[in-house]
Amino acid sequence: MLQTLTIPAFTTLSGVSLGPFPLSYELFGKPLFEAPLILVNHALTANSTLTGEQGWWSEIVGPEKAIDTNKAAVLCFNIPGNGYDNFFFEDHIQLTATDVALIFLQGLEQLGIQTVDLFIGGSVGGGIAWSMLTQNRIDFRHFVPIATDWKSTDWIIAHCHIQERLLQENSDWGLKLARQLAMLSYRSPQSFDARFQRERRSSKYAVESWLDYHGDALSVRFHAKAYRHLNQILRQINAVPDGESFAMRLAPLNTRFYIVTISSDLLFIPAEDDKTVEQLKALGKKVDHFKIYSPHGHDAFLIEHSQVAAVIKGVCNHIEGLAAL
DSSP: OOEEEEEOOEEOTTSOEEOOEEEEEEEEESOTTSSOEEEEEOOTTOOSOOSSTTOTTTTTEETTSSEETTTOEEEEEOOTTSSTTSOOOOTTOOOOHHHHHHHHHHHHHHTTOOEESEEEEETHHHHHHHHHHHTTOSEEOEEEEESOOSBOOHHHHHHHHHHHHHHTTOSHHHHHHHHHHHHHHHSOHHHHHHHHTTOEETTEEHHHHHHHHHHHHHHHHSOHHHHHHHHHHHHTOBSSOTTOOHHHHHTTOOOEEEEEEETTOSSSOHHHHHHHHHHHHHTTOOEEEEEEOOSSGGGGGGTOHHHHHHHHHHHHTTSTTTSOO
16 A cells, blocks of 8 residues: 655755655555565666556565565655656756655655665666665665666766657657667667567567557656656766765675676676675675576566576575575
């Protein structure tokens, strides 16, 4: 069930003061404080509904699944302005990933949460999660970032820049085309070749029809204003503020890290995860590095359920109350 907190006031990193606005969330499984807490940050066009008939991660979250709702309290916030709770920011309000991180931290603090046993974030949700960690306000004991990193590379910024230009059209056409462009970074050439094999359907190639379908489908379920807002958050992931170092921000943390890389990811590329893992090891952090082997690119974390589930189950075996019997 969708629940809502009120963020009474917030000043963005760019200095814009926001009045009261809602922060919605859903809780699955056990009640808060009666079981280990798992916090999940959702990806770009997902939402707080992790499981159930409409759940976007139902293959992973649920009774006796990798994230076992029989054993844990599972919490997920909506990125404010994603429209899932019918709330949108005005066009001139542009949050960064760190702004969202600070809002989520306020939400946790309002709920009285000081410790999170397991924190999982995929894609842009993982980027927000990195920024939450580096604020050092909550004890995140185990952290699983999937298909993500602590910063947006120039490659990501470039993709977002072109989408932003299309979204400025403020039309269904702009939204549809921006989504089609995004799909090229969410999948891989190998995935396309294996699936479509240059097949034609009437006057179009099958891959063209598939791209049109995804553009049309997003325009039905998602508001252009929200998509533009989230695209800007993806563009501005940066868990280490300018003028500070990775070591400065990460050194105080007692978190155990489990970095999950997609072998064919064209958005958050594997080489960046390799660098992050080496930086964490240089700081003496406990870090494991897992690779999901798939031809499907960035979206493999939503496709390769058995591989993702195996990683999460292994992590849970390190956590009291979540380990397999």
